[in-house]
Amino acid sequence: MAPSSTPVSLPALPDGFLPALKRIVGDRGLLTKAEGILPHVTEQRGRFVGATACVVKPGTTGEVAQVIKLCQDHDIAIVPQGGNTGLVSAGIAFAEDRAIILNLSRMNKVRNLDPLNNTMTVEAGCILQNIQEAAAKADRFFPLSLGSEGSCQIGGNIASNAGGINVIRYGNTRALVLGLEVVTADGEIWDGLRSLRKDNTGYDLKQLFIGSEGTLGVITAAVLKLFPAMKERSTAFIGLRQLDDAPPLLGLAQSLIGEALNSFELIPRIALDFALKHGQDITDPLGQPYDWYILLEASAGTPQANLPLLFESFLEQALEAGLIHDAALAQNTAQADSFWRLRENITLCQKAEGGSIKHDIAVPLSAIPAFISKANAAVESYLPGIRPYPFGHIGDGNIHYNLSQPPGMDINDYLAHWDRLNRIVHDIVVDMGGSISAEHGIGRVKLEENLHYKSPLEIRMMQQIKQSLDPKNLMNPGKLLPVSPRS
Numbered sequence: 001m002a003p004s005s006t007p008v009s010l011p012a013l014p015d016g017f018l019p020a021l022k023r024i025v026g027d028r029g030l031l032t033k034a035e036g037i038l039p040h041v042t043e044q045r046g047r048f049v050g051a052t053a054c055v056v057k058p059g060t061t062g063e064v065a066q067v068i069k070l071c072q073d074h075d076i077a078i079v080p081q082g083g084n085t086g087l088v089s090a091g092i093a094f095a096e097d098r099a100i101i102l103n104l105s106r107m108n109k110v111r112n113l114d115p116l117n118n119t120m121t122v123e124a125g126c127i128l129q130n131i132q133e134a135a136a137k138a139d140r141f142f143p144l145s146l147g148s149e150g151s152c153q154i155g156g157n158i159a160s161n162a163g164g165i166n167v168i169r170y171g172n173t174r175a176l177v178l179g180l181e182v183v184t185a186d187g188e189i190w191d192g193l194r195s196l197r198k199d200n201t202g203y204d205l206k207q208l209f210i211g212s213e214g215t216l217g218v219i220t221a222a223v224l225k226l227f228p229a230m231k232e233r234s235t236a237f238i239g240l241r242q243l244d245d246a247p248p249l250l251g252l253a254q255s256l257i258g259e260a261l262n263s264f265e266l267i268p269r270i271a272l273d274f275a276l277k278h279g280q281d282i283t284d285p286l287g288q289p290y291d292w293y294i295l296l297e298a299s300a301g302t303p304q305a306n307l308p309l310l311f312e313s314f315l316e317q318a319l320e321a322g323l324i325h326d327a328a329l330a331q332n333t334a335q336a337d338s339f340w341r342l343r344e345n346i347t348l349c350q351k352a353e354g355g356s357i358k359h360d361i362a363v364p365l366s367a368i369p370a371f372i373s374k375a376n377a378a379v380e381s382y383l384p385g386i387r388p389y390p391f392g393h394i395g396d397g398n399i400h401y402n403l404s405q406p407p408g409m410d411i412n413d414y415l416a417h418w419d420r421l422n423r424i425v426h427d428i429v430v431d432m433g434g435s436i437s438a439e440h441g442i443g444r445v446k447l448e449e450n451l452h453y454k455s456p457l458e459i460r461m462m463q464q465i466k467q468s469l470d471p472k473n474l475m476n477p478g479k480l481l482p483v484s485p486r487s
């Protein structure tokens with residue numbers, strides 16, 4: 001069950017706790033007034049409002065360690081928070097957690113950039129877009145890219161193992177991290193800031209913290225992998241002949257464009273219609289309407305790769321093979337940006353059509369057309385008039401399977417079907433060997449669904465890891481794993 005929406009309240013803290021916090025972080029590092037706290041306990045989509053007595057913003061790793069030790073001494077739980085753009089209520093505190101929020105935004109320095117080693121050491125509170133820009137200034141490229149990149153932080157990206165639009169080529173965040181600095185649940189500082197591509201000296205501990213949703217420790221800094229700056233990019237907006245042709249089209253693109261292929265995103269006609277109706281500065285890149293579109297992009301570090309030629313040859317062969325109806329090849333950066341604007345408006349414009357029940361699923365790429373057709377049939381039979389709205393990173397087998405409400409239905413009546421529709425869709429996903437959370441994580445919102453589908457052994461092994469690294473269960477309790485009594 002999803003957490004219910006509760007008003008901001010201020011759970012009591014032990015005497016002397018707040019003054020001790022203030023001595024560590026100073027006045028500017030502590031928020032205790034409701035208006036300052038509210039944005040930190042309000043979930044991104046505004047669905048849930050949590051509660052906490054304070055938000056603490058340490059400025060250094062040493063301060064993070066002192067805050068955690070203080071919390072250990074007083075048995076106060078900690079919710080680490082980055083940009084609060086997460087979509088599963090993992091980065092906000094709820095009243096029953098009796099937790100403070102530890103926000104990393106003041107730790108926003110680039111500590112080092114080594115262009116010869118192609119690495120960059122950054123503090124956890126750096127905004128993703130600032131990291132991309134710092135890499136570009138050094139003629140390098142940091143490939144993690146998501147719709148929230150103007151406000152999410154690298155610590156949050158790492159803790160949620162974010163995906164985004166370049167995963168086909170560069171992998172998830174996990175593949176982009178070489179080293180971490182972490183403050184453990186005991187308040188000790190682990191300096192794992194290695195900038196090595198080879199290091200077989202035991203368990204790869206950083207992997208435990210990547211994707212752990214703040215439940216094992218606080219990430220304070222990271223060494224990131226950089227790549228040569230991209231000098232050329234080619235972008236196409238393609239009208240598919242039918243959805244079944246998407247996997248073979250990706251296969252053809254991979255064989256002809258090779259590893260220069262970055263992005264392969266699915267857009268249904270309904271999303272283009274909503275974007276044209278509700279978005280600003282959106283145009284249909286193709287003259288005729290088609291049921292399904294692919295937004296495809298490739299980039300190269302050297303002009304010699306001759307991307308435009310490769311692209312043209314790929315599109316010709318796709319047309320000859322009867323996989324596509326039509327395609328628009330961006331003629332300049334502005335046109336490429338306009339294709340991406342359309343993609344980025346998909347969620348926003350869906351909101352204008354009323355309630356949306358969401359899924360962030362993955363199935364093997366080859367099974368995507370079958371998944372969409374089975375899921376559409378199941379949800380339409382459960383609630384006639386419902387409008388399936390599947391889009392996203394299809395090249396990774398990841399679909400944001402959103403469901404728009406039937407026109408005219410009361411939004412609250414519609415949203416009351418959330419859990420039932422989740423179960424209908426997730427049953428199909430799991431039957432096909434898929435995942436109920438491809439990139440957004442589990443947090444609080446998908447906790448029960450995850451317990452329902454994951455094997456008891458897998459949950460038990462995760463609990464054992466949690467117990468050994470956070471025996472008092474103070475790190476983000478109730479997220480990812482069910483709350484166990486605090487010892």
Ligand SMILES: Cc1cc2nc3c(=O)[nH]c(=O)nc-3n(C[C@H](O)[C@H](O)[C@H](O)COP(=O)(O)OP(=O)(O)OC[C@H]3O[C@@H](n4cnc5c(N)ncnc54)[C@H](O)[C@@H]3O)c2cc1C
Binds near residue numbers: 083151158160214218
């Ligand atoms: C418009 C939009 C588009 C998005 N697109 C994508 C997408 O394409 N792919 C994708 O994967 N996600 C996407 N997201 C979801 C979200 O942006 C990502 O999950 C992002 O990585 C969260 O970063 P954040 O800094 O906002 O973290 P938060 O939301 O603040 O926190 C997320 C989790 O990380 C933990 N955490 C945060 N900082 C730390 C730290 N320093 N140490 C330990 N734990 C920490 C929190 O406790 C929480 O569990 C999107 C969100 C929006 C609003």
